[in-house]
Amino acid sequence: MRVPINLHARERGHAVLETALLLPWVLFLFVGAFDFGFYNYALISTQNAARVAAWYTSQSKSTATDAATACTYALAELQALPNVGTTVTTCSASPVVVTATQVTGVDNAEATQVSVTYTSPQLIPIPGALPGKYTFDRTVQMRLVTQ
DSSP states (O other), X not given: OOOOXXXXXXXXXXXXXXXXXXXXXXXXXXXXXXXXXXXXXXXXXXXXXXXXXXXXXXXXXXTTTOHHHHHHHHHHHHTTSTTTTTTOOOSEETTEEEEEEEEEOTXXXXXXXXXXXXXXXXXXXXTTTBOSOOEEEEEEEEEOOOO
């Protein structure tokens, strides 16, 4: 008498077990990639905001220290970020701080210096890798246009 052996019956639970073991790692990698992507986007946006604000302040001596209008230019660059959008209208407190000063450049010519500081919102913290909240600070110096 021969007993039929069903080999597939032993392998039925393998896919479920493998999925259950790997799913936390896949989710961890997805969250990490999402966070890194957001932080890189915030860093690039902060750099662009500082560059555009410095371009405005470098137009003349009268605009060299105009932080209010530089703030408007910076906010236009940062408006796609989640905690800025249309709700932030000033640049004197977190999440966005913009300062503009007139300085002497490296070539001893008059220049303007703009600093933009952006504080990101709390995302998904990953202990030991991502704290969930970062502060980005970028400073740009441009020579004043002489007319």
